[in-house]
Amino acid sequence: MKGVNGIIMITKSTNKINETTFYLSGKTMSYIMAVDKIGYLRHIYHGSKIRPRGGSEIRNLDAAWTAYVEDRIILETALFEYPAYGHADLRIPSYSVTNSGGDSVSELKFKGFEIKENHVPELNGLPCVFAGGKTAQTLEITLADEKSGLEAVLLYTVFEEYDVLLRSVVFRNTSDKPINIDSAYSANVDIEQGDYDLIYFAGSWGRERDLHRQPIQLGSKTDISAARGSSSHCINPFVMIAERGADEEHGNVFGFSLIYSGNHSSMIECDHSGNVRVMQGINPLDFGKELKPGESFETPQCVLSFSADGIGGISRELSDLYRNNLCRSKWVHRERPVLINNWEATYFDFNEEKLLAIAKKAKEAGIELFVLDDGWFGKRDDDTSGLGDWFVNLKKLPSGLDGLAKKINDIGLDFGLWIEPEMVNPDSELYRAHPDWAIHVEGREPALSRNQLILDLSRPEVCDYIIDAISKVLSGANISYVKWDMNRPMTDMPRKGYNYEYMLGFYRVMGTLTSSFPDILFEGCAGGGGRFDAGVLAYMPQIWTSDDSDAIARLKIQYSTSMGYPISSMGAHVTAVPNHQVGRVTPLKTRADVAYTGAFGYELDITKMSDEEFEEVKRQVEKVKKLRGLTLNGDFYRLKSPYETNCCMWETVSKDKSEVFVMVCRVLNTANTNEPHVRLTALDPDADYRDEETGRIYGGDELMYMGVVPVYENRDFSSFTMHLKRV
Ligand code: DGJ
Numbered sequence: 001m002k003g004v005n006g007i008i009m010i011t012k013s014t015n016k017i018n019e020t021t022f023y024l025s026g027k028t029m030s031y032i033m034a035v036d037k038i039g040y041l042r043h044i045y046h047g048s049k050i051r052p053r054g055g056s057e058i059r060n061l062d063a064a065w066t067a068y069v070e071d072r073i074i075l076e077t078a079l080f081e082y083p084a085y086g087h088a089d090l091r092i093p094s095y096s097v098t099n100s101g102g103d104s105v106s107e108l109k110f111k112g113f114e115i116k117e118n119h120v121p122e123l124n125g126l127p128c129v130f131a132g133g134k135t136a137q138t139l140e141i142t143l144a145d146e147k148s149g150l151e152a153v154l155l156y157t158v159f160e161e162y163d164v165l166l167r168s169v170v171f172r173n174t175s176d177k178p179i180n181i182d183s184a185y186s187a188n189v190d191i192e193q194g195d196y197d198l199i200y201f202a203g204s205w206g207r208e209r210d211l212h213r214q215p216i217q218l219g220s221k222t223d224i225s226a227a228r229g230s231s232s233h234c235i236n237p238f239v240m241i242a243e244r245g246a247d248e249e250h251g252n253v254f255g256f257s258l259i260y261s262g263n264h265s266s267m268i269e270c271d272h273s274g275n276v277r278v279m280q281g282i283n284p285l286d287f288g289k290e291l292k293p294g295e296s297f298e299t300p301q302c303v304l305s306f307s308a309d310g311i312g313g314i315s316r317e318l319s320d321l322y323r324n325n326l327c328r329s330k331w332v333h334r335e336r337p338v339l340i341n342n343w344e345a346t347y348f349d350f351n352e353e354k355l356l357a358i359a360k361k362a363k364e365a366g367i368e369l370f371v372l373d374d375g376w377f378g379k380r381d382d383d384t385s386g387l388g389d390w391f392v393n394l395k396k397l398p399s400g401l402d403g404l405a406k407k408i409n410d411i412g413l414d415f416g417l418w419i420e421p422e423m424v425n426p427d428s429e430l431y432r433a434h435p436d437w438a439i440h441v442e443g444r445e446p447a448l449s450r451n452q453l454i455l456d457l458s459r460p461e462v463c464d465y466i467i468d469a470i471s472k473v474l475s476g477a478n479i480s481y482v483k484w485d486m487n488r489p490m491t492d493m494p495r496k497g498y499n500y501e502y503m504l505g506f507y508r509v510m511g512t513l514t515s516s517f518p519d520i521l522f523e524g525c526a527g528g529g530g531r532f533d534a535g536v537l538a539y540m541p542q543i544w545t546s547d548d549s550d551a552i553a554r555l556k557i558q559y560s561t562s563m564g565y566p567i568s569s570m571g572a573h574v575t576a577v578p579n580h581q582v583g584r585v586t587p588l589k590t591r592a593d594v595a596y597t598g599a600f601g602y603e604l605d606i607t608k609m610s611d612e613e614f615e616e617v618k619r620q621v622e623k624v625k626k627l628r629g630l631t632l633n634g635d636f637y638r639l640k641s642p643y644e645t646n647c648c649m650w651e652t653v654s655k656d657k658s659e660v661f662v663m664v665c666r667v668l669n670t671a672n673t674n675e676p677h678v679r680l681t682a683l684d685p686d687a688d689y690r691d692e693e694t695g696r697i698y699g700g701d702e703l704m705y706m707g708v709v710p711v712y713e714n715r716d717f718s719s720f721t722m723h724l725k726r727v
Helices: 310-325 352-364 400-411 429-433 460-475 498-516 551-564 588-595 611-633 700-706
Strands: 002-004 008-012 018-025 029-036 041-048 095-098 109-116 136-145 150-159 164-173 179-191 196-204 207-215 221-226 238-243 253-259 264-270 276-282 289-291 296-298 301-307 339-341 369-372 414-419 481-484 521-524 542-544 570-575 599-603 635-640 647-653 659-666 688-691 697-699 718-726
Touching (some): 008 109, 018 109, 018 136, 018 150, 041 301, 164 179, 164 289, 164 310, 179 253, 179 301, 196 221, 196 551, 207 551, 238 276, 238 310, 238 551, 253 264, 253 276, 253 310, 289 296, 310 551, 339 352, 352 369, 352 611, 369 400, 369 481, 400 414, 414 460, 551 647, 570 588, 588 611, 588 718, 611 659, 611 718, 635 659, 688 700
Parallel strands (some): 339 369, 339 599, 369 414, 414 481, 521 542
Antiparallel strands (some): 008 018, 029 041, 095 179, 109 136, 150 164, 179 276, 179 289, 196 207, 196 238, 221 264, 238 253, 253 301, 264 276, 635 647, 647 659, 659 718, 688 697, 688 718
């Protein structure tokens, strides 16, 4: 047995069935695959760590009535690493091609492998995880289709410190004829038969990432996919497969997260033996890539995670991975400023005086950053015009951006700005100068959405224009924060595979701007949370979670978003009541209590608040400043689900268990009921903890096992929090 630092191990044939077996290990998980005697790369195991032995068993069923290969081995219920189409596996394939002869048959067999020590792959122009001081190895397995000359290099990276596996595929055309790739998933895992549930996140504008869980049924094919240009409000590129009965803290759960912001698909098929095939990658719909001789193509990276400790285990692992090994912004480890954004306060109707009045009052409350949202540039009094014209509207802001930023700075606040760099309104100087720069199909009128079109980021000159125009804005004033918005789905794409080309341009623009302005805190946004994905998180440490800022709606949105993303990445604002999206009136306390677990801010006209409310805001700002370090670095636990109960409860605990914040919100009030105790988790049972607000001391054991009776107001939508520190 050959070992490589213990996390990738290889054994040679011991049982004449497997030629070579690969053992990959993480902190507590193993992933095993083997080359069978025919040369197929078979999946053997993914789950809790097991010690490598001298070979692993491949189960072969004898052919009864179906297609088979030599020795009557059937493939249609075999477990594969990267299944092909057209031969003896009759399920949905991981990739498909049109060969030069017009057929689609493909058969990948093992050609060789290489192990790269202390190595995490960098993908060409695509965001991906980096080593970040962790111990990582990459195994590259080359599979080849002898007949067509297509090669697929499967990349597997494991870390000693994590229970994740990074997967991606590089296709190469080694023939002298073109090969068309029609679909190309980044990863496939064939999970051996069992009872599993699929967990996924679906929704729409204002109700992003609603949690769904459904049993995976024999014979079903479920495509959790989006083809809307961005990762989208509708389906998130993060899914989990949970053993039936697995919950937040118990049971085997597999996570699949795609580090990609474009069209995506997570395909789940349950074959007639009950094996569950899970694939994740670029959505095959409208995808296509011609590989000329000698050319190659790279898929986005997929993060496979495994936890034997339930859904919460997956969430905490991904949070750590994204915070430490994905996001390149220095802000990812910095406490975020408490901000105030003028969007819901003024919408497009503002002038300098109004903005400065908000900023002055915000300063008095202890707020640190003023963000000027949409409407500051070009001719932009509503959403019908101006996008693309990235120069200040002097009618609204006579001192210019620079002048306004100085005035805001003089008040004592940092200055932040909204941009939507990928877009253009037909009513804009940019569009009049370059109508062909908008995505369109020659001879067809492209569909409008929010009166705007998308710029063609597959064209380098368009990307260069955006980089140049936005760089001028960012270097022309003292800007500390940028909200990068994207407000429409992508339509009228000029050719198959266009969305991938667009994404490469998008990542170039975003990568260039975020690295040229490393001190700026960037927040992603797409009509609310329409592009909340790990691709954006690679560049920006936080993303606006949803335009629905109602505290009760946010319970569900933040609860489910936290399953796949760090809580520090979720933009969360306190807004006015009645809430602008749903009309609900919730207490100011509840609005803040829910927003504390996120990148906190206000988005209301603070000058219109009563004295009493303003004093409360001051106290909230003081409180969030004490909590934000914990939000940034802590472990998050979901204790009661707003999807299942009338109450939502969550808790953040510092890694050393010395600090904890718990938030519980009772949605509807009921007369004459006993409120259940709030029982915490993951504390040190032998330590004592002091409540920072009341000064009362509790035992860690008491907090976890007996719990505390929450204090609610006698009304709907009341919340209760405790911030505790170990004494
Ligand atoms: C959509 C965003 O989600 C909002 O917060 C706001 O920035 C508007 N766009 C501005 O047009």
